Amino acid sequence: MSAFRLLLLPFSLIYGLVVKLRNNFYNKGIFHSHEFDIPVIAVGNLEVGGAGKTPMIEYLIRLLSPEKKIATISRGYGRKTKGMIIADENSSAQEIGDEPMQFNTKFPEVTVVASENRVKAINTVKDDQQVILLDDAFQHRKVKAGFTILLLDYNRVGERSFLLPAGNMRESKAGMKRADVIVVTKAPKIFSPLDQRVVEAKIRPYFDKEIFYSYIHYGELQLLNKNSDVQQFTLSDITRKTEIILLTGIAKTKPLTDFLEVKTKNITHLKYLDHHKFTAKDVQKLADVYNSVSAAHGGQKVIITTEKDAMRLMAPELETEVLQLPIHYIPIKAEICDRFKEDFDNKILNYVG
Structure with missing residues (x-):
């Protein structure tokens, strides 16, 4: 201590x-x-x-x-808004928080609610759930x-x-x-x-x-912005020569770094605090680090982030910068x-x- x-x-x-x-x-x-x-x-x-x-x-x-029929209710930590918000297809992590945004993106059939007042939220949605x-x-x-x-x-x-x-x-x-x-x-x-x-x-x-x-x-790597011209990278593409730039803003990163280090020791980790709100400056730093890293002979380089961080990187104000980078996120499941x-x-x- x-x-x-x-x-x-x-x-x-x-x-x-x-x-x-x-x-x-x-x-x-x-x-x-x-x-x-x-x-x-x-x-x-x-x-x-x-x-x-x-x-x-x-x-x-x-x-x-x-x-x-299921509803999830979260506080929506780190969101810019207050009060109760029921997510829809236009919601963002800035509006509802990154965890609710993840639920909303992956499970469109689920009612996703961000609210500090859980009692009010339950009373609002329970008749339809x-x-x-x-x-x-x-x-x-x-x-x-x-x-x-x-x-x-x-x-x-x-x-x-x-x-x-x-x-x-x-x-x-x-x-x-x-x-x-x-x-x-x-x-x-x-x-x-x-x-x-x-x-x-x-x-x-x-x-x-x-x-x-x-x-x-850990699931297969997913391209953050599928509308970009960036080539899809897979876990099987990672070799001991691959350079990974790892971007995280979560509480505990060791399980992920342990998983990736089995594949390559060449990991540059840009580590931010849990629920960090990424800015254009952060993305520019990520781009600078990516461009400065040289992959070993015959190797490749890739940017990997977590599924939760991906929700915050998809903010509209970051779209232009993110579109130009080979950012992939790695989904996880609890089993x-x-x-x-x-x-x-x-x-x-x-x-x-």
Whole structure:
């Protein structure tokens, strides 16, 4: 921990006391939680950012949308607007936020809502929907979800961390008990029973219900602007001689860099803060770096970004600059590990009915 964060520890103690009192007031009914006569599934985590909430919401959409009408409700972090907005084909990340924009782009059959007021949003759309999915809502206790999924990062389970602002924890591990299930995200696709016991030994002091595991599946590269004359690049085109310029504005980049480094070690990483709003200056810097990189003999060079960052790069004011660059994004999916998938899917389907 840095010296600066150590100085913030007294504020973390105050923050922790406030969070504990707030949770106690909700638990005792002093603060009111709203319940609804429609299935509501909340997805969230204990830490700030990076546990895989967006891929988990998308997993639930893929599981449920063949049979159910679904609405997703997100706060729309980083958007320029306020209030409730129901997305349409003209929406942008600047208007609704990058996560809702991603849902809106990939799942046009889903009603996507950005709203700070989840209660108002549910009341607005529930009559036309069969399931509500709440994104990043574990601490949003004004809504009493019928089913709550808590996400924990496989690589961080058991790590010692402090509450905000000294650390990244939104609340203590005691909050785990409010979840209906825990999904340990970013796990290896295949892992041993011993690995499972090691992970669960760190969770069981706080949680006595079912624990599931998911892994990240990276999809094929997609050209950001399909109207450009840029040649499509694929993952199979990447060799040890390929130069990758990686552009990210997400919380945790290690899984992606680990995935790409298996293919090539030649990665120049332009790393911005989570939810960074890209500007024309940023895109110009990206172009300068791309033009300055020389691929090894027989190699090629390509710009890769994340699916979430792609939503912000598609801003109308960046279109001219982006059109001229070979920017590709890499889609990801959360997949439940094989030996847990049937039980997890059935648990969700049985709740939804």
